Amino acid sequence: MNIEAIRKDFPILDRKINGNKLVFFDNAATTQKPIQVINAISDYYKYYNSNIHRSVYTLGNESENIYYKSKEVVRKYINARNIEEIIYTSGTTESLNLISRMLENELSTDDEIIISSIEHHANFVPWQQLAKRKNLKLNILEADSDGFISLENLKNIISEKTKIVSLTYASNVLGIINPVKEISNILKDKNIYFIVDAAQAAPHLKIDVQEIKCDFLVFSGHKMCGPTGIGVLYGKKELLEKISPVKYGGGMIGIVEDYNSTWADIPNKFEAGTPLLAQASGLMAAIEYLNSIGIENIEQYTKLLTKYLIVELEKIDGIEIYGSKDINNRVSLVSFNLNGVHPHDIASFLDEKGICIRAGHQCTQPLLSRLNVYSVARISIYFYNTKEEIDLFIKTLREIKEFFANELF
Ligand SMILES: Cc1ncc(COP(=O)(O)O)c(C=O)c1O
Numbered sequence: 001m002n003i004e005a006i007r008k009d010f011p012i013l014d015r016k017i018n019g020n021k022l023v024f025f026d027n028a029a030t031t032q033k034p035i036q037v038i039n040a041i042s043d044y045y046k047y048y049n050s051n052i053h054r055s056v057y058t059l060g061n062e063s064e065n066i067y068y069k070s071k072e073v074v075r076k077y078i079n080a081r082n083i084e085e086i087i088y089t090s091g092t093t094e095s096l097n098l099i100s101r102m103l104e105n106e107l108s109t110d111d112e113i114i115i116s117s118i119e120h121h122a123n124f125v126p127w128q129q130l131a132k133r134k135n136l137k138l139n140i141l142e143a144d145s146d147g148f149i150s151l152e153n154l155k156n157i158i159s160e161k162t163k164i165v166s167l168t169y170a171s172n173v174l175g176i177i178n179p180v181k182e183i184s185n186i187l188k189d190k191n192i193y194f195i196v197d198a199a200q201a202a203p204h205l206k207i208d209v210q211e212i213k214c215d216f217l218v219f220s221g222h223k224m225c226g227p228t229g230i231g232v233l234y235g236k237k238e239l240l241e242k243i244s245p246v247k248y249g250g251g252m253i254g255i256v257e258d259y260n261s262t263w264a265d266i267p268n269k270f271e272a273g274t275p276l277l278a279q280a281s282g283l284m285a286a287i288e289y290l291n292s293i294g295i296e297n298i299e300q301y302t303k304l305l306t307k308y309l310i311v312e313l314e315k316i317d318g319i320e321i322y323g324s325k326d327i328n329n330r331v332s333l334v335s336f337n338l339n340g341v342h343p344h345d346i347a348s349f350l351d352e353k354g355i356c357i358r359a360g361h362q363c364t365q366p367l368l369s370r371l372n373v374y375s376v377a378r379i380s381i382y383f384y385n386t387k388e389e390i391d392l393f394i395k396t397l398r399e400i401k402e403f404f405a406n407e408l409f
Pocket of ligand 1: 029091094120122199
């Protein structure tokens with residue numbers, strides 16, 4: 001990987017923040033965009049902009065071709081069987097909300113839902129609210145102190161009543177990677193819908209939905225160099241065909257009569273309204289960009305940086321790192337606290353040096369309450385980051401520690 005050349009693709013990396021070179025370490029929240037993605041969106045509006053479906057003119061056909069080409073690129077990226085299984089949404093959050101609504105009609109009283117204690121609110125609140133609406137039991141699978149769920153514990157809480165298991169592929173706080181294939185094996189033949197939140201996995205890991213054998217898998221374009229406003233809801237064809245739509249309007253119907261309607265085939269049945277056209281073009285460019293670097297290369301490079309980061313962080317007295325430090329089982333983000341310093345103070349101090357990290361509850365309040373903290377600082381790495389940037393971060397963190405030690409005593 002030629003990092004120097006890669007960095008040139010990202011115009012924002014030339015920016016100065018507070019007089020310093022931008023160091024972007026908030027990639028788990030959203031990644032920066034290469035010029036290829038920016039151009040794809042701009043070119044879409046410059047040369048192809050027109051609505052699709054029933055646009056019986058050349059421009060409309062070109063626009064439609066881009067849309068379906070984009071879906072094919074996504075299909076290949078996650079190894080889905082066909083493009084009918086790819087539904088575009090505004091992001092992971094919308095995908096999970098949609099799935100919870102889609103499955104609502106498939107559930108009956110007494111059914112149970114399983115999520116885990118490390119889920120992002122996006123994979124927590126929709127299920128909690130579904131359980132409330134339908135008066136169902138929500139089982140929360142407790143992770144151990146490293147953040148891992150035990151497959152034995154999972155087996156123990158599954159019952160004949162379990163109808164949904166929705167788990168994250170990789171944690172946005174602990175970084176740990178869940179053994180989704182093993183989990184799927186446990187759930188197999190049990191008539192349980194298995195949903196995988198791949199928001200933090202899709203930017204880093206090779207994803208194969210046929211190998212995982214999940215029923216649904218979701219992720220966001222903006223966390224993998226794509227634009228905001230587009231995400232993916234993958235669903236198994238036979239399920240999508242069976243399940244009723246939950247959003248109504250143009251594009252998703254077959255025939256509309258005064259008092260009745262029929263639905264379009266999948267995936268259109270689940271894509272009401274004007275599709276995400278320019279966004280689809282941007283997402284395609286993003287995935288093509290990642291493919292051109294190679295997802296395995298991205299994983300390997302960011303793993304090395306994360307290993308270095310953890311080693312350097314651990315040299316600082318008073319640092320607590322959350323989650324397993326086993327580099328082979330985590331994506332490239334690290335959440336930590338520095339004894340006696342609020343994460344917001346750490347983030348503000350770093351910002352003065354042009355370094356962006358995230359501080360707060362990271363949309364995982366149930367997990368943070370189990371860690372007995374209200375807030376953590378999180379540094380998250382992507383393939384355009386460098387060892388020198390980590391050195392600067394560590395140096396600044398040491399200054400922060402010094403500064404606050406002098407403040408306190
Ligand atoms: C694991 C996980 N799930 C879901 C989400 C929600 O993603 P979005 O805000 O793009 O919908 C995030 C965002 O940080 C996440 O990290």
